[in-house]
Amino acid sequence: MATTKRTVEVALATSGLDAQGRPQRTPLVVGGDGSAVALEAPPALEPDLAGEHMLINIGPQHPATHGVLRLVLELDGETVVRCIPHIGYLHCGFEKLGEYRQYNQILPLTDREDYLNAPGNNIGMAMGAERLFGIEITERCKVLRVIAAELSRIMSHLVWLGTTCIDIGAFTPFLWAFQERERIYNLIEDWVGARLTPTITRVGGLAADVPDGWLDLLTNFVRTFPRTVDEIDRMLTRNAIWVGRTIGLGVMTPEDAVNYGLSGPMLRASGVAYDVRKDFPYYDYETYDFDVPVGTNGDVYDRFLVRVEEMRQSIRIIEQAMARLPDGPINVDDPRVILPHKHKATSEMESMIHHFKLVMEGPRPPAGECYVAMESPKGEKGYYMVSDGTSKPVRWRIRPPSFVNLSAIPRMVEGHLLSDVIAINASIDIVMGEIDR
């Protein structure tokens, strides 16, 4: 059939959009009678290309895999038939290291595994160690830890937002997000001295109390941060490109989401209202007045909405925490875990012995085990510690939310296009440091 150049009105079988609202492929070449002509592959190409599946390797070094993740995709054209993820490219033996470190020495390790939520991890680990010791921390310490945890949540969601926007193609929100992160870095740096890996807690207390004037800085941040969130909201939430690229992708039903062990915004976007802060609370979270956003569609767009709203709710929690911050000591008055004051350690014999034992050997909990879970920005972050009475744990296990969330990616990605894989992968909010440990 010769291809003639004339305009024809071809009645398409559909309206041009498929069920997901994406444009359907329309025939490009029309024959003399107006019917579509299937394109034939030029004979120069291998003749058996049609109908075979391609095996494409993404990663481990790739800008959009959020770390060293390797995805092997089986593609039929551009549609993903199967996805096989490979992890382990950042496995650094954290759990093995934990068995050779005292409890306070493990805290810097927790900074480095989920490095976007470093203060939150410190808090989780300290919570677990304090449970093992049977210590109740002071009220001021509790409230400060809540503030740190929520700041950490905001930090993590900002990175997620920035990198997801870059993956999908929007560059500007990345700069806005990282500028806000710099402001939180200033706060954390004023508090403990480090930006990204602060090790903000100690077993039984905190590394340091907040300096004078810090609460004013925090108030300033809390007042101005929502404007940035609104700006990002205005830029993205009703943006046709953003919506078109995120709606309907990677849907997980609530039953599947629970069965696959998803947690955090992934689970809540699928319609299951499980938040560790609400259901298994810690540090008096049940007394704070905040909402937990829950989506109903389980797609990438809902996960985006959930995370943006969580940032706003974190600001709410920080405001309430600041209002109720009591005075008092930050460290519990327990010589088994807290180092004595230097002037006592150098003058009183008993304090000197305590100091010596705590530094050389480390605090020793009774034999036992505990599993503490906290709501990290990625999901349910658990620390399972088993002690045999010595100063180093027998087993230190990190329950990584991103690890379990990522295991559902083969399920989420089937049937989608290649560029959707990137968007879905971004929406899981993975941190390879936590996945591989």
Next chain:
Amino acid sequence: MSDGFTIVQTGTGAGAETPATPRHVTHRGGAPNPSAEALRAHFPDAVRQVEVVWGETSVYVEPARVLDVARWLHDEPGQRYEFLADVTAVEFRDPEQPIVVVWHLRSLALRRFLRLKAELPKGAPLVVPSVWPVFKAADWLERECFDMFGIRFEGHPDLRRILMWEQYREGFPLRKDFPLRGRFSRSEQLRQALAANPEARYSMEELSIADAFEDLPTEMRQRLASGPRPGE
């Protein structure tokens, strides 16, 4: 597009605990999880022991019955442990103690937390049934447990190493007889790592997809088919 899922709330089951921050938790002697008693009643032969440490209930079960217990806990309307939080193992420093495989289960409807434990003595093969048929979350969690401890999970669809590379020959890292810095010297570790061609690390599944298996050189096909490769 669907109309959206109905939101599933937590704590809807009868007898759900009200959420509260745990205070003054005692080392031992706390109130056990009611599910432990129900388990003991339903599986009198499978449940060996129940203990409560720092407020958390641990139930020791027979290793062979783990899948039945997990399935009952998942399906039973009064239990509804639908969320598998973690699967891991613990090896104690005392070489006489068995390796303990630990499952952490949560019931979102009843807001409960339960820990199942199965003890595997070290002389015997470390095998335990997989709970993957009940909880898909067990997929990668059990693979990691196998990678780190060498525990085989029967019934797992694809039990292979996940964090270390598949031809890793130094052993199982989290075992207590595995030294912190590994068994080989640093130069040997580097040599083995560099000798591994990153593109060769496709699993058998992927190579069969690509239909490229037929195109591989004969000796490579034989090597892949024969399993762990020496001198990789």
Next chain:
Amino acid sequence: MGLMNRPDARAVTYDPPSQDGWVATRLDFLVNWARANSLWPMPFGTACCAIEFMASAASRFDLARFGMERMSFSPRQADVLICAGRVPFKLAPVIRRIWQQMPQPKWCIAMGACASTGNIFDNYAVVQGIDTIIPVDVYVPGCPPRPEGLMYGIMMLQEKVKRERMKDQELRHEMVPDPTSKLYIPPSAIDELSEPFGNSVHQTRSGL
């Protein structure tokens, strides 16, 4: 002491034929200036340092003022490999392959303590410094280094680039181990030198 009494007073020689010509020095300057001010980084970011690298590229510590805002994720178009983060053994062949895929001239910055020496991860899984795998030009210490620290390292690299001379034939030469060289130690001897626990000096630290 006067100039005449100093022992190296006669060390300065003036020998026109041995010095570079005017054109060669100007050409050197031009090439090095161009290279130093437009180093396209290949961010091999693995862990926390990658986040600080991203923060360096963001608006507060702008890397664009060094001409480095164009991140090249394809090694074929990159000048400097910035290894930001810890490199486990599973990732070692990948970074080696990426280094080999980069065309000359290429440099490498080991950002952070993990890339420089392995940092706190002295265990079975982590490469104890990427200089065991690829040649490193600048080491930036820190865990993670502050963006200012990374920028100082980049400026050091720029100084290094500006000191290069075209007449130096050996500069871009990637050497393979020469068995006949007196510095060569055969692999079996290396294994004897490094004990089962490797080259780590602190064998008994933290009780192990």
